[in-house]
Amino acid sequence: MIYVVDVLTYAAIMVIATRGYMLIKGLGGLLHLGHAVFFGLGAYAAAIASQTFLPAGAYPISLLCGAIAAAAGAGLIGWPALKDRARYFMIITFSMQLIFITIVINLGITGGPDGISGIPKVGFGPWVLTSRPVNLGVIELSASSMNLLVALLLMGASFLFCRRIIESPYGRLVRATREDDLAVEAYGRSATNVRLSIFAIGAALTGIAGAAFAHYFNYIGPSQFELELVILFLIMLILGGQYSIVGATIGVFVTMALLEGLRFGLEHYALISTDAVAHVRKGIFSLILVLVLIVKPSGLVRERFSNYRRPAPEPGADKPAQAISLVVSEPAERNASLKPAALSCKDLHKSFGGLVAVNGVDLSLMEGKITAIIGPNGAGKTTVFNMLSGFVAPTKGEVTFKGKNIVGLAPPEIARLGIARTFQDVRIWPRLTAIENVLASLRDQPGENAIRLFAQPRVSDSKEAENIEYAWHLMERFRLSEKANQLAGELSYAQRKMLALARLRAYDPSIMLLDEPTSGVDPKRLGEFFDQIRGFAESEHRTICMIEHNMTVVRELADWVLFIDEGRVVAQGTSAEVLGNRTLMSAYLGKREAESV
Amino acid sequence: MHETILSILPYGINGLALGLNVAIVALALALIWRTVGMLDFGIGAVYLASAYTLWLAKSAGLPLVVGMAVAIAAGVFFSVLNYLVVYRFFIKRNAPLFVLVVVSLSLFVATENFVAAILSAERFYIIDSILLGWTLLGTRLNVAQIAKMAISLITLGAIAMFCLHSRAGLAILAVADNPRLAQGMGIELDRAYIRTFAIAGFIVSLAAIPDVAESGVDPYVAATPLFLALAAIIIGGLGAFKNPVRGAVMLGLAFHLAVWAFASRWQEVIAYSFVMAALIIRPQGLFGGVSTPTRP
Known part of the structure; x- marks a missing residue:
């Protein structure tokens, strides 16, 4: 019986550590191969703290020491390892595993190859577990059973902790980062910080398990890790x-x-x-x-995956009218963030090695208007977008927003200024549901900060409820409500394109950069896209810049058109002027297509 | 000053010998990483297969040279076998990199443990007598150490020649550069992968043989060269095949110069700290050019 209890106790401790691994590898998608290090760090920190400065019965503080040591270890490794887009992460974490054992064997404080013995048993204040049975009033438990009870309580607490993380806006952001980090950065969040935080949280949880392991076995040594x-x-x-x-x-x-x-x-x-x-x-x-x-x-x-319920309509609310409205009026406080847009770039250059992709582009986006950039493939259009949104640094030139040069700012910083974009290849988060894609893009989310999530649970939860309601509102506006709880990766291409617009709208930028928003969309559905894009500019007074190859879309939407070729602005004017230029259009589209424009 | 140089020299020479030995294991790892798109810990199992084959051949009374030839054949055989029996299944199903790495790591750990269970964890020596040696600039070098350096240099040169001047080698380079394009040009990926694993098995055996001839063989003998090769990849980067080789030489020097500067017990800590320092200064490797493996 004692054997079974001991195995169950060990299993309960391992469950906590494995949940830590689940947060790192499963939720965070980090290719982590050094998990035993965090378990070991927690165990050694608890053992050393208990034997040096902690009084007897300070079990919870000892667990905390384990968590802090493991989280600090994760920060130390994660910061350099994650900043280069995690390509080496697997090799690094594996090396970390090897280094850890080497260090532990060679340090005096860790007991060298002999390890540390005589680690205090579980104790809370004046009560310390001994070999005698413990009377809990209704039941008398042996020391082994008491250990199991403590381990099960910790396991239960770790379940609640992990569930809170997974179901929170923070968990959603971590999953979004796992799916596509560039898209996360385009919506104002630092992917490195998100990854680093989940790495540290998973490590801390594992460190707690390691500390519990040390107190349970009363001995730790390098061979165990x-x-x-x-x-x-x-x-x-x-x-x-x-x-x-x-x-x-x-x-x-x-x-x-x-x-x-x-x-x-x-x-x-x-x-x-x-x-x-x-x-x-x-x-x-x-x-x-x-x-x-x-x-x-x-x-x-x-x-x-969470199933988000549509909020019940308030009594007397004119729900159907709202549902069919494509461009609904927005709450006043959301529009308050919109200020006159003034994005321009001057003499923008970009070279990749010997290849000049952009060669002196001047561009000024007009407030509340739609500017279209057209030109052949390889003309440098997307590179211009990448420079405006901070994904590519210009070789030369200035990008000015509200009078300030924003060259050198990281993509999340530029996004937070109110300049957001979509991508040519859509880049929705495929293993998030459609509504989660929208929710993850919303700006004001106290619950996407892991500390606030636990420190201010009510603030986080009430804002999340408000955000869910608003996300449903956007899902209806973009005609995606029937697909709201479906994985975004399972949507049709046109629906994904529409979701990209919904996600962009959710982020609420004053300047929207749309990279081929209608490419690949069935011409019969183009009208829905026209209404949405036109609505951004006309009803919401946002400044739009879009790259487009479809001249129907350009003619229908654009107030101003720039023709870029070989990295330069070759012509610009109203859509009638540019599209009416036969020489230009023939060179771009070919004679037959040019005649049909 | 003169005395300092003389005292460093033995460590430098030993470091160079170790670095060159690690370099060919690192080259095998880099070859598989860039061509097949996986980090193959399974070459640790190949190392063990080659090392134990040499010991078994010696125990069976075969001449050392014959034993070496058999050990090389065993290395090539097991490396290709790993691919055909295990990895190919996952590669054909487009398994993520993490899965491939976990599978290869499991193969390595399983091999270590089954060898320990069947043949015991005891260390066996291939050559019982003291190895013939010479003193060079105050450093005693035995025949195995000299062989290690010579084999490594010849192997590195031969692999470069093979890749640049043979049809099969060029096909491997083409797959490493762009597998889709290579496939479009008529290069059969499966065949290129088999060749890659065969070459990796061959060069890992060339690293294993002088190493175990000098120090003996036990189930854990492959861990250090494999992990040092991994560290060499971090230091050098994977942008080009020569980068991990450079990284390995630097690591070998750090490994032995650490003994000169500190104490032997800090050898691994210093060497791995060098890895961490390289990581912080240049996460893409000291010689640049991160390469993310791609599979069609």
């Missing part, structure tokens, strides 16, 4: 399902059952030495991981 533990975490996470809290829980219990079953089978039925049993067990487990990846790569439990 080696590569085999990384493999064990990977099996537990991948088997259960890396995108789910329930999966991360089931994965641990199934793995532990297999592990113990295998130990029993090998010890009793296999004719091999005790030493060999441990090796065979590890070997088989590594192969089980490969098998799981072959048979069930998504794990036992799949990712669960």
Whole structure:
């Protein structure tokens, strides 16, 4: 019985650590291969703190020390590793695993290769767990059962913590970053900060598990945190399902059952030495991981997506009228952020090596008007957009917004000024639902800050409720309400294009840069796009700049047209002037198409 | 000053020997990364296969030279086998990079443990006698160390020649550069991948043989060269095949000069700190050019 209780206690601790891994790998999408480090950091921090400065019975503070140490470790590794778009992250975290063991073996404070023994047992204030049974009034528990109870309580708390994160605006932002970091930056958030924060949070949770492990076993040593533990975490996470809290829980219990079953089978039925049993067990487990990846790569439990309910209409509200209105009036406070737009660029140049993509473009966007940029493929149109939105730094030239040169600002900083964009290849967040795409883009979200999420839960929750209502309002406006709870990646191309507009509108910029907003859209549906884009400019007084190849769209929408070729503005004028220039149009579209414009 | 140089020199020479040895493992990793698009920890299993084959051949009474040839054949065989039996399944299903890496890591750990279970975790020596050696500028170099350096330099040169001047080598380079375009030009990816794994197995065996001939073989003998090769990739970057080689040489020097400057117990800490420093200064590698693996 004690054996079963001990295994369950260990499993409960591993569940907490695996949930930390789930936050990093599943929710955050970070290719992390050094999870045993955070478990080890938590364990060593708790052990050292308990043996040096913490009084007996300071178990919660010791757990906190574990969390802080692991989060600090994550920050130390994550900051340099994540700033270069995480391409090396997997190699770095794996190296971190190797460095950690080397450091632990060589440091005096960690007990070197012998580790640390005599770590205090669980204790709360004056009460410290001993080998004697504990009387809880209604039931008397043995020391082992008491350990299990504490571990289960921690496991329960970690469930609530993870659920709060996953279902929050912060969790949504983390998932959006996992899906497409560039789109996140285009909507005013720093992808690196988001990744770093979830890395630190997952590490902190794992650090708590490590601290609990140290107090439970009363001994820790370097061999407990080696590569085999990384493999064990990977099996537990991948088997259960890396995108789910329930999966991360089931994965641990199934793995532990297999592990113990295998130990029993090998010890009793296999004719091999005790030493060999441990090796065979590890070997088989590594192969089980490969098998799981072959048979069930998504794990036992799949990712669960929130189902957002449409808010009930208020009594007497004229709901149908609002539903069919394409350009509805906006709440006053949302329009308050709109100021006269004044984006211009002067003598803009961009070279990629020897290739001159943009060669001295001057551009001035008129407030509340639609400017179209046209020109052949490779003319430099998207490069101009990339420079205006900060994704590409100009080689030379100025971009001025409200009298201030914004060259050198990062994309999120430019977006926060009120300049936002869409992408030619749409770049919606495919594994977020349609309404989540809109919600994730909204600006004012206290709950997307992990600290405020827990420090000001009421503020976060009430704003989220308000935002959900507003997102439904936008879904109806953009005729996507029937698809609101469908994954964005499953929408048709035209619906994704429309969702990109809805997402942009949700961000509420004063200047909208639309990169081929209607490309690939069925001509029969173009009218819906015209209404929305025209509405942005005419009803909401936003400044629009769009790249477009479809001359019907340009003629229908543009107040001013720039023709760019070979990185220069070749001609500009009203759409009638530019599209009416036969020489220009023939060179661009070919003679036959030019005649039909 | 003269004395300082003389005291550093042995460490420098040993560092160079280690760096060159690590360089060919790093080159194998880089070759697979850029061509197949995965980080293959499975070459640790290949290293072990080659090392234990050499020991088994020696134990069976075969001459050392024959044992080496068999060990190289075993390395090539196991590397290609890893691809055909395991990796190809995942690659054909467009498995994400993380899955491929986890699979290769599992293969490596499984091999280590099964070898330990079957043949014990004990260290076996291939050559029992003291190796023949010479003193060069105050540094004693044995025949295995000299062989290591010579083999590494010859291998690096031979691989460069093969890639630049043979049809098969050019096909591998084409796949590494742009797999879709290579496929469009009629290069069969599967064949290019098999060749890549065969070459990787071959050069990893060339790293394993002198190493285990000098120090003996145990189930964990592949870990250090593999992990140092990984560190070399971080230091050098993966923009070009020569970058991890440069990184490996720098790492080898750091590894041994750390002993000269501090104490031997800090050797790994200093070397890996060098990795972290490189990471902070230039996350894309000291020699630049991050390459993200792509598969069609």
